[in-house]
Amino acid sequence: MVVALAAAACAPKRVREEPILRNGERVPEPDAAVEAVRQEAGARRAAMAARRGELVADALATCTGAICDALARGEVTLEMTEAQVLAATGTTDEAWQIRRNGRIAVMVPRSLLAAPRDAVGELAMVQLRDGAVASYAYREAQGLRVVRRPSDATTAGRANALAEMLVREGDDLVARGDLDAALDRYDRAQVLQPDNVELEYRIA
Known part of the structure; x- marks a missing residue:
């Protein structure tokens, strides 16, 4: 009896799976699904x-x-x-x-x-x-540029805002000791604000 039970336990089990398709059913046309x-x-x-x-x-x-x-x-x-x-x-x-x-x-x-x-x-x-x-803000490479006044939306206003962001980025780089990268930011800011005396001082 024990031998018979052991043999039954080791025998392969049959799993009755539901058919993917039943008689008479057809695979949907892929072109119809895509369409x-x-x-x-x-x-x-x-x-x-x-x-x-x-x-x-x-x-x-x-x-x-x-x-x-x-x-x-x-x-x-x-x-x-x-x-x-x-x-x-x-x-x-x-x-x-x-x-x-x-x-x-x-x-x-x-x-x-x-x-x-x-x-x-x-x-x-x-x-x-x-x-x-x-107000509204643009996502620039140097951060967010906020427009609160009509003058902020002009070409000059945008240039000033970008220059200020570059200067702040340069100051942060100076604080971290990366003087070459800071000088790059100051130079780019000076292109936007050529008459900025404080920028000339930073570059010097």
């Missing part, structure tokens, strides 16, 4: 394009003066509404995380891998107060 995915993606793109078109139409219908000019250039500017920011960046609200707290709303990219951009550069943040843009 279905393609059509679904196309429908999503069409819906997004239609939504962006609506946003642009609404933004242009409610803009005036400098804001209309900025929309035509594809640039974010101060005093824009949330819808006008979306139109200027060619995005929908799906591209942003929008945090609201009373009179303040802050828009930040939903993904840094596909951050919204306008004609100037990649946007890191847009802050609205009472429904209008109060």
Whole structure:
């Protein structure tokens, strides 16, 4: 009896698996599956394009003066509404995380891998107060450049902001003892601010 039980335990077991296909069933055509995915993606793109078109139409219908000019250039500017920011960046609200707290709303990219951009550069943040843009920030190589006043958005304002970031980076490098890298930052800042006496002192 023991021998019989041992033999039964060592015998191969048969597992009854459900068939992948039953009688009469056919393997789906791969071309049909690919076509279905393609059509679904196309429908999503069409819906997004239609939504962006609506946003642009609404933004242009409610803009005036400098804001209309900025929309035509594809640039974010101060005093824009949330819808006008979306139109200027060619995005929908799906591209942003929008945090609201009373009179303040802050828009930040939903993904840094596909951050919204306008004609100037990649946007890191847009802050609205009472429904209008109060400040916004671009992600530059040296850090964040914040626009709080109309002068900050001009060519001269951008040059000054970049120069200040380069100087701060140079000062940090000096503190770490990397004088060659610091001098490189100061030289680049001086190109942007040739009349900056403090820069000349640092370079000397």
